[in-house]
Amino acid sequence: MKKSLLHKPRIVRIEKVRNESNTVKSIVFKDRLCASVKPGQFSMIWIPIYDEIPMSLSLDPKSKLPMIVVKNIGEATNALHELNIGDSIGIRGPYGTSFNTGSAKRILLIAGGTGIIPLLQIAMESNQREYKCDIILGAKNIEEILFYEDLKSADCTLYPVTEDGSLGKQGLVIDLIKKSLKSDYDVLMCCGPEPMIKSIIDVARKTNIGLQVSLERIMKCGIGICGSCELSGFRVCKDGPVFDLKELNAMYNVLGNLKRNHSGKVIDFNTK
């Protein structure tokens, strides 16, 4: 019997494309393996001719089909934005660790900008689960707030924060957390810019609340052998992308300070 090749891209047809903001599109497709994705896991997306890049996987709140949510920041993501219903992409995964809701009763989701993408599913599924979610949804301005209507319809309490005050409180996510973090959360689940994540680690260390964070680094293989996604001795693709507080403590000094570029050279985190 021939076993299927797990790490060969499966070609899927795009079923739906939706604008989530001026710079962010959802791309919805059918795929059996991705349909059982756990929140926080990612896929390697092949855009033929262009590249293969890592993308968080989630389920479309509307159709419940697998989807990726893409911000166009470069060549491959721009190419993804050009695709339409009926076009093909290749996909392998789901890969990596996931957010673990375990026995948590109260979860605080903390999202900065596109950081909501890997957290979306936890919020959308909360009505069928044991836990209850609050969500801090931060962005520069109202235009960059993603999935606001979907999240409003979910069984969660939403706290939007924008830097210019165009939606919700004015300020930074971390200000809101420092001011009003309640101690009855079992776990914080977080994704966003690394300086924000570092501040959240600082906060979590002073409490008994658990912390799980999704991180990003440049990925080439996605299956834990090339080393390009290395962060303090962890592989973001295989040991992550979701890390717990113990792991985050071990990588604290590197977070927000250093990363590797495509050649593998260690560079300042803020380069380019």
Place this chain on the structure above:
Amino acid sequence: MRRKEDIEQMEPDLSIEILGLKLKNPLILASGILGISGSLLKRMAEVGAGAVTTKSTGPSSREGFKGPVVVEVEDGLLNSLGLPNPGVSEMVKELDEAKKGKVPVIFSIYGFDINEYCKAAKIASDAGVDAIELNISCPHVKEVSVEIGQDPKLVSEIVKSVKETVDKPVIVKLSPNVSDIVSIAKVVEESGADAVTAINTVKAMSIDIDIKKPVLSNRIGGLSGPAIKPIGLRCVYEIFEKVKIPIIGCGGVSRWSDVIEYMLAGASAVQIGTALVNEDTAIFEKMKKGIKKYMLDKNIGEISSIVGLAHTK
């Protein structure tokens, strides 16, 4: 001669000596597998590798190819990363961390010409590596290695020059993509190399029938994993018959019995790469356990005693 009863009571000895280095076991992490990072090399030592090899680096940095750079095929993995590397001068900065793993660190280098090999070897040697492996066989960067590895005269000049430049043990990693690997191995030995590694990946490709295009962005890549084990094994066996310097077996070592097979064929140690995809970091301890059990079953006291036993004289 040790008595049988003594052997049965003894813990099987997995340690080996190669290139004047003492290895706790014959399992070496292959080049290009996690070796871009010192802390990952350290981690592989901590999970049981007997020695570790760095990612091949050359005098200047390379970003590598666009994706896909890896794709699974039947019983194997194809890769064409395009030798992404930060350059030797950056790579040696990873050594301090790598050495905390307390196993020998083999430093893999490549180059476009003799000068580049020597330059890279000098920087690595000055940084205090335990041994240098020359990647003359990487099949997927045009003009780099496949041409060098296929040209016995050039290979010989490179090995001689590198040996003149540095005092470290020099291993030459051979390509299977040649018509006669044994003659290349002989040239390498005559030029003064201290050991050979056989084999690097086998040139291959994969085409997607829906997209109707090669999957790898570079179209052609190198095949590794179980599919190439019989090829690697044959190469080691043939080289052992004609060459006296130690051979490091490589290619599709996925379970403990593969290690035994390679050693019986004539390998003094093995390198492990693709097996990490399925077994991840547990692979080294798992293999060590299997090898120890085999040694107990067969009354083998020292693993080095089986090297080349498959050659009946």
